Amino acid sequence: MDRAYGTCYCDEDCVNTKDCCFDYFTECPAQDCVVSAWSFWSGCAKPCQPSVRVRVRHVEQQPVNSGDPCPLLEERAGCREHTDHRGSHCGLNSGPAFITSMEFGKGRPKHDNFGNPLDPGFCVEFELESRTPHCTVQNQPHTRWMRYITEGFKVCVACEPPALRNSSCQGDGQESDKEASLHWQAVGNPHCRGTWRKVRKTPQCTCPTQHNFVFT
Secondary structure (H helix, E strand, O other): OOOOOOOOOOOOOHHHHOOOOOOHHHHOOOEOOEEOOOOOOOOOOOOOOOEEEEEEOOEEEOOEOOOOOOOOOEEEEEEOOOEOOOOOEOOOOOOOEEEEEHHHHHOOOOEOOOOOEOOOOEEEEEEEEEEOHHHHOOOOOOOHHHHHOOOOOEEEEEEOOOOOEOOEOOOOOOOOOOOOEEEEEEOOOOOOEEEEEEEEEEOOOOOOHHHEEEEO
16 A cells, blocks of 8 residues: 555455555456347247246356446246147137237237238227236336336237237237226236226227237
């Protein structure tokens, strides 16, 4: 500390103990953690039912000299696939509407294997009647969308391939009375669920971005 003698080391603990050598920050510059780009999303862990998909990244350089720590190396998001491991279509199910964020829908194919455009589908508007408290506790990048599911608000849910089969999506309410309370569930968090009432069917979704979802 008297700058007169002794050997200095790049020991980052000196930042906490406040006894760094005078030239520590020039001779031992901080280097932040460096990570790779995200991998592609995996397939759904289980076919034909709400499940999760995963993507990962790895550390390319560990932080040194009090550099910023490494961020999360794994992300999980809800998903649902409509073919089994053999490529066969899953059976039609009755039950609640399974929904997820519009971001998931953007990754769906828009053309078949021959390059022909798929049916663009339609949109169904609902008025939310109830939701469980579990929807508000999710704060990861790919589960944060659940926080926008709020009672009393109108939401739009897109019905498009592969969820679109036989002109409908599971739980879209097309065969239900307009005043009926229908059940929905968030994919990726089975405890986030509730009821809504169908308002109308439209060619496209026109709700605010945070209130647009897709059937899975």
